[in-house]
Amino acid sequence: SLTKPGPFTLEALSLGEFWGVKIDGRLAAMAGxxxxxxxxxxxxxxxxxxxxxxxxxxxxxxxxxxxRIVARGEVPYLHAFANNAAAIRLYESIG
Numbered sequence: 001s002l003t004k005p006g007p008f009t010l011e012a013l014s015l016g017e018f019w020g021v022k023i024d025g026r027l028a029a030m031a032g033x034x035x036x037x038x039x040x041x042x043x044x045x046x047x048x049x050x051x052x053x054x055x056x057x058x059x060x061x062x063x064x065x066x067x068r069i070v071a072r073g074e075v076p077y078l079h080a081f082a083n084n085a086a087a088i089r090l091y092e093s094i095g
Contacts, residue, residue, distance in 0.1 A: 018045060019064065021057050029057035031065045041069045043078040046087065058090055066094070 018032025029052060034044035043065050048058045069076040080087040 016041070016044070019061060021061065023052060026051075028052035029061055031058070031061035033065060033069065039074055040077055041072075041074045043069070043076050046078070046090075059094065062090065062094060
């Protein structure tokens with residue numbers, strides 16, 4: 001909840017897998033999958049703890065999850081709040 005990753009709750013964990021990076025025992029960043037439709041899977045919950053931002057962890061995890069989705073023959077998609085400039089910059093830079 002510290003990072004406000006959008007409409008994300010612990011119930012989202014029941015919809016798909018999530019991965020995280022821990023540094024010194026602390027969750028530094030996470031990303032996963034949530035909603036699925038035939039041929040599509042949502043990249044969701046991408047966030048980095050403020051102490052670890054700028055280190056490329058959100059990019060790394062976003063690419064990891066997106067590549068898993070593509071490897072299954074699905075199309076990854078995501079969304080961001082219009083005022084979340086950092087997320088939008090990240091997603092646009094990835095393509």
